[in-house]
Amino acid sequence: MPRRVIQFSTGHVGVHALRQIIERPDLELVGVHASSPAKIGQDAADLVGLDEPTGVIATDDLAALVALQADVVVYTTQAETRPAEALAEVCAFLRAGTNVVGSSFVWLLNPTTAPTWLTEPITAACLEGGTSMYVNGIDPGFSGDTLALAALSLTGSATQVRVQEVCDYGSYDDAAFTGVAFGFGSVPGDEPPMMFLPGVLDSIWGPSLQLIAGCLDVEVEEVREFYEPWVATEPIDCTMMRVEPGQTAAVRFGIEGYVGGRPRIVLEHVNRLTAAAGPDWAYPPEGRPGVHRVVVSGSPGVEINTHVGLDGVDHNIGGVVATAARVVNAIDAVCDAAPGMLAVTDLPGSYAGRVVW
Numbered sequence: 001m002p003r004r005v006i007q008f009s010t011g012h013v014g015v016h017a018l019r020q021i022i023e024r025p026d027l028e029l030v031g032v033h034a035s036s037p038a039k040i041g042q043d044a045a046d047l048v049g050l051d052e053p054t055g056v057i058a059t060d061d062l063a064a065l066v067a068l069q070a071d072v073v074v075y076t077t078q079a080e081t082r083p084a085e086a087l088a089e090v091c092a093f094l095r096a097g098t099n100v101v102g103s104s105f106v107w108l109l110n111p112t113t114a115p116t117w118l119t120e121p122i123t124a125a126c127l128e129g130g131t132s133m134y135v136n137g138i139d140p141g142f143s144g145d146t147l148a149l150a151a152l153s154l155t156g157s158a159t160q161v162r163v164q165e166v167c168d169y170g171s172y173d174d175a176a177f178t179g180v181a182f183g184f185g186s187v188p189g190d191e192p193p194m195m196f197l198p199g200v201l202d203s204i205w206g207p208s209l210q211l212i213a214g215c216l217d218v219e220v221e222e223v224r225e226f227y228e229p230w231v232a233t234e235p236i237d238c239t240m241m242r243v244e245p246g247q248t249a250a251v252r253f254g255i256e257g258y259v260g261g262r263p264r265i266v267l268e269h270v271n272r273l274t275a276a277a278g279p280d281w282a283y284p285p286e287g288r289p290g291v292h293r294v295v296v297s298g299s300p301g302v303e304i305n306t307h308v309g310l311d312g313v314d315h316n317i318g319g320v321v322a323t324a325a326r327v328v329n330a331i332d333a334v335c336d337a338a339p340g341m342l343a344v345t346d347l348p349g350s351y352a353g354r355v356v357w
């Protein structure tokens with residue numbers, strides 16, 4: 001019998017999760033949440049550009065969605081900017097017997113390091129409803145957990161593991177969140193962008209760093225954050241904005257986990273709005289526009305490059321499709337798991353969804 005699924009939100013990630021749910025024969029779409037008045041009342045098919053109506057109409061009525069008693073809700077709304085409301089939403093589903101998978105609340109990628117103001121109510125809701133919750137994505141997520149652990153499994157001895165997203169965001173249409181949070185178009189020295197306030201990078205990528213450390217059975221003595229902007233020398237026009245000379249057009253940032261006084265576990269981003277920006281920083285191989293990469297220094301030394309978006313699919317669209325897939329594909333494993341909060345290491349080693357039919 002197909003799993004009965006609700007899609008919660010239809011933003012960058014949500015719209016792809018919704019399409020995957022509609023198209024997969026092992027999943028039955030039973031509800032869709034949308035917050036914007038323009039989307040409420042529309043058939044789910046219209047929201048993702050499919051011709052055949054689903055009969056499932058987008059609503060902002062949380063209680064009605066909870067009352068559907070679906071097997072699972074795919075939760076991809078903007079949670080970090082509205083944590084209290086988002087927490088209440090996921091707990092309502094979990095208490096009512098509906099499991100949660102999602103890309104939101106990136107702090108929950110590793111429940112053991114997540115803040116207690118989140119883990120305590122969520123765990124209580126899971127126990128009350130006999131349900132589970134799992135959060136993941138491509139980065140943070142896949143590259144800093146499954147990919148890193150795959151590379152480390154090929155290693156005899158390692159001096160460092162470095163996880164990188166090196167990506168040209170020039171085609172990404174997200175001025176409102178990514179643009180503002182990363183400080184693209186801002187002038188270094190003005191108000192620091194939200195992403196680079198003290199503690200924010202650690203809160204987002206730290207869960208992956210600590211998950212790797214846990215799997216390696218090492219204690220991280222210190223986590224250091226780093227951030228460097230690169231400013232444009234001439235105007236740059238890209239999908240999300242126009243950047244004038246003197247404004248930020250690329251950023252390099254990340255966190256380093258120190259073990260034995262050295263940075264042994266590093267998670268790093270290089271994000272540019274055009275290929276010419278940040279010329280001294282890392283690039284993807286073979287002239288590609290993006291890569292999720294793990295490099296293990298040691299014996300034998302391992303490098304794995306992941307490219308999402310082939311055959312004409314834009315790499316930035318590939319990233320959000322992959323983020324949606326990463327959690328939609330976990331639905332069976334999460335529905336079958338014992339109640340509670342789950343990290344990727346709690347799921348079967350080779351989980352995958354029914355993506356071929």
Ligand SMILES: NC(=O)c1ccc[n+]([C@@H]2O[C@H](COP(=O)([O-])OP(=O)(O)OC[C@H]3O[C@@H](n4cnc5c(N)ncnc54)[C@H](OP(=O)(O)O)[C@@H]3O)[C@@H](O)[C@H]2O)c1
Pocket residue numbers: 008009010011012013014033034035036039076077078079080082103104105106136137138139140141177320323
């Ligand atoms: N780990 C990863 O690799 C990864 C990658 C991408 C994103 N993420 C995470 O996934 C989540 C979604 O990202 P996204 O890029 O899809 O976000 P987004 O497009 O900016 O927003 C997602 C949706 O949230 C809903 N929303 C926004 N403000 C709201 C409000 N005030 N009240 C109620 N709903 C509101 C809207 O839903 P409607 O449009 O349906 O009204 C919006 O489309 C975020 O938590 C993000 O951090 C993770």
